[in-house]
Amino acid sequence: MENKEEDVKVGANKFSERQPIGTAAQSDKDYKEPPPAPLFEPGELKSWSFYRAGIAEFVATFLFLYITILTVMGVNNSSSKCSSVGIQGIAWAFGGMIFALVYCTAGISGGHINPAVTFGLFLARKLSLTRALFYIVMQCLGAICGAGVVKGFEGNGRYEMFKGGANFVASGYTKGDGLGAEIVGTFILVYTVFSATDAKRNARDSHVPILAPLPIGFAVFLVHLATIPITGTGINPARSLGAAIIYNRDHAWDDQWIFWVGPFIGAALAAVYHQIIIRAIPFKTRA
Template sequence: ARGHINPAVTFALFIAGKVTLVRSVLYVAAQCLGAVVGVGIVKGIMKHPYDDFGGGANAVAGGYSLGAALGAEIFGTFVLAYTVFSATDPKRTARDAFVPLVAALPIGLAVFVVHLATIPITGTGINPARSLGAAVLYNQHKTWKQHWIFWVGPFTGAALAAFYHKIVLRDEAVVKESLEKLG
């Protein structure tokens, strides 16, 4: 079973040819709608923490440039999307790992590490739907002024991970398999 909860990862899977365009668009629409509803529920049942923490909306922290924030989002999403590709690669076998793992563990660890690195810079976007849900309900000018970072960064990082996985790693594996057959 698959769980598509992040438009950037869905986009990476589309680029890699693992999800169709129609399915990708439907997934992203559902992800964004789900994020808005989810933030609405949080706002309704946790009003004071919601207000205290700015509705969970992403913003560039003081002392960081927009470029640094964009770079953090690109890098963080690259790590996440690359981990998804690596953990779900059908050519990966248990013998390739020291410990046989289910895909959720390395993906969860990647999300954790990315959060440690990017929370101080952007509050960690890496999921445009989550960023959108918070922005829609919090609806403050600063949130919308910087919101592009939380779409451009994740989609760029996801695309880079898809190209890296598809072109560099898969082509390298094809060359290696071909050489092994010849040799």
């Protein structure tokens, strides 16, 4: 017993638990900017991890549409605003699901769950064109399947009555209003994604990668609070496409371009702002 206690004392002295804090903790951590992803990576097509990541994006987007569209249906089906979760509940459903799904899939696919996020990260050369296109296809397929399952639960009558949770510009607003809301809303989301997943911050602050899903989910929540009355809040082309395909009515398709052009412009602006203004990193090209 005495020998054991002596071993513990020696070990405690030899391997001190004291940790540097503040600037001292940052100064001894080397950071090197990761190289840009290649534009084309044919070798990815032979890797199981590539397909596993695509499947993760499909399942995550499927679950995202399933929960969020069902929430929209439930709010619309209630007899009064007081008897449902209301707009705040819808915003929480979208933001909460993004928080949970990003947390679950970040280590597999990066947890994009949104073609606009994928597009923004591609522009910043965080992933190859091959992977970006594959992600976007899988996200759209997952969204279509998720919206389809909701229609199966709700039945044609209620689903049609509540417009399938599809996105379109609300009456009283112009197409320009809707486009502007989608651009700014997606800018907020994608800028948050860049900030929350910044490799330099991860190197200096170990808690950042653990907390990354939280600000991303909150960004989605806050944008929904602001823009649900305008467009129903897209900021995710897969979400808008999935609901439009299953609902399949003219007024959903008339505004569909807004929910692709707006998010992609917003994502591009966020990528430029974060990479060039905030981080002062040029957009490098690599074959």
